[in-house]
Amino acid sequence: MTAQIAERLKYQGEEVAMCTNPLNDYFAMGGFNPKFESNCTALWRGYVGSWEIVEDRLYLVGLSGTIEGGADATLATIFPDFPDRVFAHWYSGTIRIPQGKQLEYVHMGYGSTFERDLFLDIERGVVVAIRVRHNGKAESDNSPEGYGVSAMTVFPRTGKGEGESA
Amino acid sequence: MIYLYWYLGIGAIVLAVVYGAHYLTKDKESDSLRDLLEAVNPDRKKLSYRILNNIVAPVLAAVLVVAVWPVAIYMKIKEMLQKKESYVSTEEREFAVEREHLLERLTVQEIERREVVTDPLNAAPDLPFGHLHAAWREFLQGKADGAELWSFSAHWQTTWGRKELRCGYAVVQDGAPGNHFLTVWKDLPEEQEADANTKQVHVD
Numbered sequence: 001m002t003a004q005i006a007e008r009l010k011y012q013g014e015e016v017a018m019c020t021n022p023l024n025d026y027f028a029m030g031g032f033n034p035k036f037e038s039n040c041t042a043l044w045r046g047y048v049g050s051w052e053i054v055e056d057r058l059y060l061v062g063l064s065g066t067i068e069g070g071a072d073a074t075l076a077t078i079f080p081d082f083p084d085r086v087f088a089h090w091y092s093g094t095i096r097i098p099q100g101k102q103l104e105y106v107h108m109g110y111g112s113t114f115e116r117d118l119f120l121d122i123e124r125g126v127v128v129a130i131r132v133r134h135n136g137k138a139e140s141d142n143s144p145e146g147y148g149v150s151a152m153t154v155f156p157r158t159g160k161g162e163g164e165s166a
Numbered sequence: 167m168i169y170l171y172w173y174l175g176i177g178a179i180v181l182a183v184v185y186g187a188h189y190l191t192k193d194k195e196s197d198s199l200r201d202l203l204e205a206v207n208p209d210r211k212k213l214s215y216r217i218l219n220n221i222v223a224p225v226l227a228a229v230l231v232v233a234v235w236p237v238a239i240y241m242k243i244k245e246m247l248q249k250k251e252s253y254v255s256t257e258e259r260e261f262a263v264e265r266e267h268l269l270e271r272l273t274v275q276e277i278e279r280r281e282v283v284t285d286p287l288n289a290a291p292d293l294p295f296g297h298l299h300a301a302w303r304e305f306l307q308g309k310a311d312g313a314e315l316w317s318f319s320a321h322w323q324t325t326w327g328r329k330e331l332r333c334g335y336a337v338v339q340d341g342a343p344g345n346h347f348l349t350v351w352k353d354l355p356e357e358q359e360a361d362a363n364t365k366q367v368h369v370d
Contacts, residue, residue, distance in 0.1 A: 055286070089290055
């Protein structure tokens with residue numbers, strides 16, 4: 001298992017990492033799933049979504065991924081009538097936004113811990129509460145700031161000659 | 167002395183069997199995989215690494231197998247048993263609506279009226295269940311004539327102990343809940359994870 005690349009969220013004018021995958025719920029609830037292809041151990045879900053909170057509502061505003069067969073996926077691949085912005089009314093749950101310096105790197109899922117977690121509680125796409133959890137203070141000033149993935153393997157795609165490791 | 171010869175002889179046979187099994191079952195390292203591994207670990211290209219990896223390590227392993235072959239047999243049996251155990255996977259419990267989860271009997275029209283999604287930025291279809299409207303229509307197609315629709319709310323614990331809340335609508339036939347359509351599917355935290363700086367905002 002490898003630490004996973006986070007979703008992106010524009011929140012209060014800032015671009016942050018979002019360690020929650022609301023699109024998974026859409027697929028699980030019967031929404032159209034174009035079957036993404038994973039070509040990287042740090043992105044088993046096969047896509048990265050860009051999200052935005054506007055007036056306390058959660059929107060999906062972009063998507064980058066690859067579907068089975070190698071074609072690029074965009075927001076229009078899943079929501080052809082809403083290629084620019086999709087209200088995530090299907091999502092109820094808690095969005096986690098790690099903040100501050102890294103306390104511990106965990107090379108699995110979204111397991112790494114940070115000085116703070118900002119939680120946005122969402123009910124049917126609407127933010128209903130905001131909470132902050134303080135997890136401690138990083139021992140070193142050199143601890144990395146912000147969410148990241150330290151290593152991954154990219155599988156080459158047949159015929160396209162793509163592939164690299166980091 | 168004769169016992170030593172016997173011991174080493176059996177060790178040599180074990181080595182031959184282990185080597186043969188390894189040779190027959192190992193996957194060939196593909197060019198692309200080799201490129202990837204070399205990119206991750208540039209030392210793999212060095213002569214010293216290749217001598218260690220291709221000559222020293224196999225020779226040492228062979229000597230060890232001949233010298234302590236009972237351990238090698240024990241390890242092999244243990245590995246085989248562990249593999250067998252790992253194949254016995256725990257299946258995730260499948261969620262199903264039960265009678266005690268049912269809340270209210272509703273008509274299709276009543277449900278569709280209450281589930282219309284509206285968005286000030288017009289980022290959802292102005293239809294019942296919004297982006298999930300097609301899934302809802304498909305759900306209705308599977309409903310038998312005469313079957314009822316009920317709203318439900320269920321607390322559910324997965325095989326792995328995660329607590330969830332699932333709400334939605336279920337088909338009820340002769341009093342027995344069947345297929346369901348989810349409107350809420352969320353994890354329930356064990357405890358309120360944080361309370362500092364909590365802000366409550368208005369829900370539409």
